[in-house]
C-alpha cells in the first residue's frame with residue numbers, strides 16, 4: 546500500500562482546545578500536516594501522538610512569531626476565543642477576538658497565506674450585539690471580510706456539545722454537587738451542535754473553494770431552552786434534583802456573583818449573551834452536505850460515565 550505524503554499544511558490557532566482537538570483529528574485523517582501554536586506546549590503534549598502534528602510553544606499575540614509559524618502553511622484556521630475576560634471593560638475580549646485577528650491577517654499577508662477559516666459565534670454582531678463577547682466576535686468578522694486578499698470562510702455555531710465540552714459537562718458537575726440548581730436564563734433558546742459536525746464543516750470548507758467568501762451559521766437539528774438542556778442532563782445522570790428557573794433580576798445577581806468566583810464560571814457578559822436566542826436563520830450544514838446530529842444521539846453515551854455509582 547502506498548501512503549500519501551502529508552504535502553499540505555495547516556496552522557491551527559486554538560488547536561489545543563475543545564473544538565481544536567476534534568478538528569486536528571479530522572485534519573490528520575485528511576493527511577494534512579498540522580502546526581499548532583500554543584502558550585502551553587507541555588500541557589498539550591498528548592496531541593503529539595497524532596502523525597504530522599507539531600506543537601509550537603509561543604505567544605500568538607506576537608505578530609512576528611505568528612508570521613514565522615505561518616510560513617509555508619497552505620491555510621490558517623483560527624479557533625482562539627475566550628468566554629470571559631479577567632476585567633470587565635471589554636478590553637480582554639478585544640485583545641483576543643479583535644487585535645489578535647488583526648495581527649493574524651497581517652501575519653498571513655507577510656507569510657503569503659491567503660486562505661483563512663475563522664471561528665466566530667452565532668449572533669456575533671459588531672455594533673448591536675448585547676455582550677462584549679458577541680460584539681468583539683462581530684468586529685473580527687468585519688476585519689476579515691474587509692481584508693483585500695484573504696480568502697476566508699467564517700463559521701458561526703450555536704453552543705457546541707461533545708465529550709470534552711464545558712456545557713453539558715458543567716451542568717452535570719453542578720447537578721451532582723447540589724440538591725437544588727437555581728438556573729439563570731432558563732428560557733434562553735439554543736440549538737446545540739455536535740463538535741464532530743463543526744469539525745467536519747471546517748474540514749469540508751478547507752477542501753471546497755465554493756466556501757470562500759461565505760459565512761455559515763451552524764446549528765444542531767433541535768431547539769432547546771436552557772431549562773430543557775439541564776433537565777435532559779439531569780435525566781441522563783439519573784439524578785433527582787430540583788431545577789429552579791430564576792427571575793431575570795436574580796439571574797443577573799447570580800451572574801454578578803459568578804464574576805467573583807475563581808475562574809469566573811458565569812459572568813454578566815455571559816448573562817447578556819444568553820439574552821439572544823442561539824438559533825440559526827439558515828443552517829449552514831445543509832450547504833456543506835452535513836446532517837447535524839442531535840444531543841439525544843450523542844450526549845447519553847458520554848454522560849453515562851458521570852452517572853453516580855450505585856451503593857452496594
Ligand SMILES: NC(=O)c1ccc[n+]([C@@H]2O[C@H](COP(=O)([O-])OP(=O)(O)OC[C@H]3O[C@@H](n4cnc5c(N)ncnc54)[C@H](OP(=O)(O)O)[C@@H]3O)[C@@H](O)[C@H]2O)c1
Nearest residue numbers: 559561562563564565583584624625626664666703704705
Ligand atoms: N464551545 C462552544 O460552545 C462555542 C460556541 C460558539 C463559538 N465558539 C468559539 O469556538 C472557538 C473554540 O472554542 P473552544 O470551546 O474549543 O475553546 P477552548 O477549548 O477554550 O480553546 C480555545 C483555545 O484558544 C487558546 N486561547 C485561549 N485564550 C487565549 C488567549 N488569551 N491568548 C491566546 N490563545 C488563547 C487556547 O490555546 P492554548 O491554551 O494552547 O494557548 C485554547 O486551546 C472559540 O473561538 C469560541 O469562541 C465556541
